[in-house]
Amino acid sequence: MPSNVSAPATGERRHRRSLAGHIERVLPRLVVAPSLAVALFFVYGYMLWTFLLSLTNSRMLPQYDFVGFAQYARLFANERWHVAATNLVVFGGLFIVSCLVIGLLLAIFLDQRIRQEGALRTVYLYPMALSLIVTGVVWRWLLNPGLGIQAMVRGWGFEDFTFNWLVDSDMAIYTLVIAAVWQASGFVMALFLAGLRSIDDSLFQAAALDGASLPRIYMRIVLPSLRPVVFSAVMILAHIAIKSFDLVMALTGGGPGYATDLPATFMYAHTFTRGQIGLGSASAIMMLCGVLAILVPYLYSELRGQRNG
């Protein structure tokens, strides 16, 4: 009977198909699983471990005598932490504002249909391609009073010229701002340029007919419509500022003294070189809180925007 002959064959085929289907379903998960496990362990696991350590009395090596929030109390009584936190506010504020202003101006100038716009855009974007370590080293040489700008201008004959911010403990923090702005403003420019390109030309014509001057057009019409771009730029710059570590290490090493300490360098110094793992962990958790305070509203608004769009 034909039906009898074919029955086992279809059964086998069905079995094979279900095996293939099973592999098809499981394979993506299998492939993703290792990286997910690694991410879970190294990111969230260590986050948790750091938090636990911040509650202990650990010094050179981790140990588990829980002392509650005593390390946080020590942290906020620590003068160096206050310097680091103040520096972050000064550095972050100046860095974000300068990047926005310079990036916006560059974008507006580049948007005036100039020649060689593509080449210039690349020139301004290149600093972003460098690692912050390289930026730090280059600016350390440039700002070194005996080697860089001061030495050059004095060499021209201006013997009284002084530009020694790098070794001046009151001004050293501003050298960080200079280097960081140099690195990031091209990127902000690219963001703004994309925003400017999306603005209809006839808006400019309509405003010109309405009698608005070009600066007025930018202030009253263009900038308000770039608000989402400003928002994203601030978010990106803010987290660059909070994470800043390599730039400080390469440019000033946190010095003179601890005048240019940022929370990241504070954490590194205490955790790994000064045998204060508990205190260092507490500062790391405070940084995490800072990042979350910025990131959570950002993600919230982004996701809400997606739902609306």
Place this chain on the structure above:
Amino acid sequence: MSALEIRNVDKTFGIEKVLKDISLAIDSGEFLILVGPSGCGKSTLMNAIAGLEPVTAGEILIGGDDVTWRTPAERDIAMVFQSYALYPSMTVRQNISFGLEMRKMPKAQREEAVSRVAELLQITPLLDRKPSQLSGGQRQRVAMGRALAREPQIYLFDEPLSNLDAKLRVEMRTEIKKLHQRLGTTIVYVTHDQIEAMTLADRIAVMRDGEILQLGTPDEVYNDPVDMFVAGFMGSPSMNFIPVTLVKRDAEYILRVLDEQDVSGTPLELPWPAAREVPALHEHVGERLVLGLRPEHFVEDEARMETVYDGTEIEVIATVVEPTGADTLLQARLAGHEVTVRLAPKTHVVAEDRVALRADLSRAVLFDGKTQRRLA
């Protein structure tokens, strides 16, 4: 004194001449429409009037003042853009009053102007909304309100209706015409839509390749086109062009319809009405000419009225019958040439029918086949 006068304006982009020696003048309160296919220079001419595009040569006068080298803001004009160009971050109210604010009008007067315009255009409930919260038609009104608030000497409309759907376009067209009649404003209006041009304009300038081919009232442009381009561009469905040979028999001029497909048969002959004879026809006897007949110049034989020129009957073979409701369009073959005929709505013609028609040659036009210029 003309509200707007354009004298010998040229405009070149690189080596390309986009405006060639344009001259025209319109009176105060006139509605001028620049119409033509895309790339004919109509938008460039409008931008030159607005001052957004400097001219290469010539002068532009507004209200008697030479404004050729003035900035757009100094010209006392307002413009409605195809994309509306509303300021996205401002409310409707701010959009309308922005131009007044830039001209340093005091706040009380500004508010007065906004409410006057809002009432006129029925957008008062929308005043505190942002442009993104408005529909296309509402944006269109706001864009017009922004222009109206300033009360300039001349309004420029750059294809203002082309982003609207068909129904709204007809509504806004009527609305613009009403506004013009009520306010007596001087308007220059660019469009590629010949129906807009016919319905709105006091005068139409038909442009092609940077030149004004004809400047005249809608009636003149429609019924007395200067050449085959204007005749074909204005009117929908467009004019039928039938190649003919001009023959003189006794004292009468006869148009012999050329029939490429059927050379052996007796050619169709149409006598040219004596009332329409012009001396120039004499020079063209024996030449190939083009007879221009609009679809409505045909009449179904049985419905013939006394006023229709009593010429030779013609017979066409229907190919496609297109009832539009208001009337029926008939695509037909006349001695081998495709023609469009506008018939009364309830015709019983079906495809492949032979239909007896009469052509109203007293309203037909005759072109030179080579130069495409009008002969009679």
